[in-house]
Amino acid sequence: MNTVLSRANSLFAFSLSVMAALTFGCFITTAFKDRRVPVSKVMLKNVDDFTGPRERSDLGFITFDLSADLQPIFDWNVKQLFLYLSAEYATKSNALNQVVLWDKIVLRGENPKLNLRDMKSKYFFFDDGNGLRANKNITLTLSWNVVGILPLVVGSGQVSLPFPDMYETTKSY
Amino acid sequence: MLSIFKSIPTHMDYKGQKLAEQIFQGIILFSAVIGFIYGLIIQQFGWTVYIVLGGFTVACVLTLPPWPMYRKTPLSWQPALPETSGETSQKPQESLKKKKHK
Numbered sequence: 001m002n003t004v005l006s007r008a009n010s011l012f013a014f015s016l017s018v019m020a021a022l023t024f025g026c027f028i029t030t031a032f033k034d035r036r037v038p039v040s041k042v043m044l045k046n047v048d049d050f051t052g053p054r055e056r057s058d059l060g061f062i063t064f065d066l067s068a069d070l071q072p073i074f075d076w077n078v079k080q081l082f083l084y085l086s087a088e089y090a091t092k093s094n095a096l097n098q099v100v101l102w103d104k105i106v107l108r109g110e111n112p113k114l115n116l117r118d119m120k121s122k123y124f125f126f127d128d129g130n131g132l133r134a135n136k137n138i139t140l141t142l143s144w145n146v147v148g149i150l151p152l153v154v155g156s157g158q159v160s161l162p163f164p165d166m167y168e169t170t171k172s173y
Numbered sequence: 174m175l176s177i178f179k180s181i182p183t184h185m186d187y188k189g190q191k192l193a194e195q196i197f198q199g200i201i202l203f204s205a206v207i208g209f210i211y212g213l214i215i216q217q218f219g220w221t222v223y224i225v226l227g228g229f230t231v232a233c234v235l236t237l238p239p240w241p242m243y244r245k246t247p248l249s250w251q252p253a254l255p256e257t258s259g260e261t262s263q264k265p266q267e268s269l270k271k272k273k274h275k
Binding site for chain 2: 001003004008010014015018019021022023025026074075076077149
């Protein structure tokens with residue numbers, strides 16, 4: 001500690017250790033919180049169905065409305081939220097199918113109230129087989145992953161709204 | 174160029190080094206506690222970082238330059254013995270080493 005450089009060295013190293021401890025403290029205060037989000041509706045507008053190009057599987061089209069208030073999730077540990085909308089259903093050939101239809105990244109600082117209308121799905125809603133036709137019960141689930149300031153996913157949660165599908169027929173070309 | 178920086182005296186005596194270390198540790202811990210509580214209240218970690226950085230600069234200003242308060246108890250060196258043989262010049266070395274290990 002006799003020279004400026006050695007004093008600066010120990011000062012800087014001590015500050016970094018203190019910062020690491022503070023970051024851990026921030027993580028500890030919010031890691032075990034139960035995060036819930038009120039989602040008012042996810043509504044299916046219309047669904048067409050036709051067989052896909054390759055193995056003639058079912059392809060669904062969905063447009064939806066989504067309104068959610070995400071403000072309670074954002075605390076000081078949250079850097080961004082990764083939201084995704086998935087459809088869950090059962091078919092004759094597979095007991096459980098989950099298909100991600102749409103996702104969105106919500107950064108801290110952006111408007112946390114979502115009010116989306118007439119959203120089209122981002123990804124194709126292909127079924128493995130022909131299970132979508134006449135499927136009576138497809139559940140749309142909005143899930144989210146919380147990315148905190150420590151590079152670990154802090155938590156996740158979901159809200160699930162069941163929506164019975166209409167009776168669909170395949171269109172042939 | 175470097176010789177200019179090397180010629181500026183930056184030493185502190187031992188009590189002064191201990192005082193400097195206590196000062197900067199105290200300042201940084203204090204600003205860390207303040208920053209943590211403030212960030213917890215307003216739920217933004219950015220402010221915690223800013224407050225700790227502010228504490229860091231204050232600690233830099235207070236402890237990096239060799240202020241006179243760190244030089245209040247200088248070491249009292251033994252008077253230099255004339256260099257007659259190798260053994261007589263060992264004695265001030267040994268008394269020097271004893272003082273360092275205190």
